[in-house]
Amino acid sequence: MTSHAPRGRRSMAMLRLAAGARSYRQRARAAGIHLPALGRRPRPDVLLISCTDPRLHPAFIIGSLPGEVFELRTPGGFVPREPDTADARVLTEALRTPTIKDAVILGHSHCPEMSADGPDSLEARHDHVTLQLAALRSLPDTETAMAGPRRLRLHGWYHDLETGTTTAYLPGTGIFAPV
Known part of the structure; x- marks a missing residue:
């Protein structure tokens, strides 16, 4: 139609x-x-990688306006690892965008991709966020952006769809605390 x-x-x-x-x-x-x-060229300061789940609405959750956030949505919020995919090219473009100072991995509750991999526990979902942070950190473009003059910072967040709360990973502690 x-x-x-x-x-x-x-x-x-x-x-x-x-x-x-x-x-x-x-x-x-x-x-x-x-x-x-x-109509002017966007100048996002944040890269946000999240899941394609339609219940997750990242821009609404974080209150961003158009052009403020460079969003990459992949099934399960997985960081693309295969270099010749559209998602990997989008990620490369974002990591090479000089205005981006922060990158956020945003995981969420009731993720169908996580449920497919085994038990859907809070610990498993938090582990998924930290694993994707490690995958992002290991990319050459991320290493360059972290070491360069803009000093890219990485963040792991987790959003609970039912309560509407968002928590942030505290590196070195294994703890997710309210943002």
Whole structure:
């Protein structure tokens, strides 16, 4: 079905999306988004790697505006390791973006990718975040960005979908504490 389908044939989901698209300018203005500025080159200061799970809404969770965060969403929030993939190219571009000073791995509760790998315990989900931090740290572009003048900082966060709370990994302690 095309976007030009008669109204009677559109699904409720598509009607909701169309209404959202029509109200975008009004909602953007209310949120303080200056639309003409979006036409300029973005200058994100954060790289955020998270899961593709549609229940996870990173920009909403962290309250970011368009252009502030370079987002990479992969199944399970896995750091891409194969160099010739689209995700790896996106990650390379982000790591080479000079304005990015912080990189965040954002894990979450009830992740289908984590459940597929075994027990879905809080400890396993926290371990997943720290493993992805280690994978990110091991990439040559990350090492360069961490050692260079911008001193890229890495962060591991975990979001609980049911409670809406987000915790941050405290390196060297093994503890996740509220952000």
